[in-house]
Amino acid sequence: MMTASTEVVEKASCRNCGREFIGKPYRFGGGAWFPKTMEAVPVNYFGGYVCSRGCDVQVCLNMLSSMPGAGRATSLDSGCETSVARNWS
Numbered sequence: 001m002m003t004a005s006t007e008v009v010e011k012a013s014c015r016n017c018g019r020e021f022i023g024k025p026y027r028f029g030g031g032a033w034f035p036k037t038m039e040a041v042p043v044n045y046f047g048g049y050v051c052s053r054g055c056d057v058q059v060c061l062n063m064l065s066s067m068p069g070a071g072r073a074t075s076l077d078s079g080c081e082t083s084v085a086r087n088w089s
């Protein structure tokens with residue numbers, strides 16, 4: 001029987017595609033960085049790290065679509081739009 005620690009080494013990862021970054025998972029705070037460039041990883045409007053503009057937009061659309069009474073979102077609301085523009089300018 002395995003007696004290895006049950007503690008899982010968690011990494012920061014893209015909320016949309018799962019790409020891993022340097023740093024701890026978003027809920028632990030502290031920031032995350034792209035492994036190659038060491039640039040800070042942007043945070044989505046709804047929380048969570050995102051690796052690209054496309055992933056940022058997708059997370060927003062998923063979240064907007066999951067809101068009570070909302071249909072499937074096909075465009076960003078103003079809050080998301082501002083956040084995406086700021087993250088990837």
Ligand SMILES: [Zn+2]
Nearest residue numbers: 014017051055
């Ligand atoms: Zn991603």
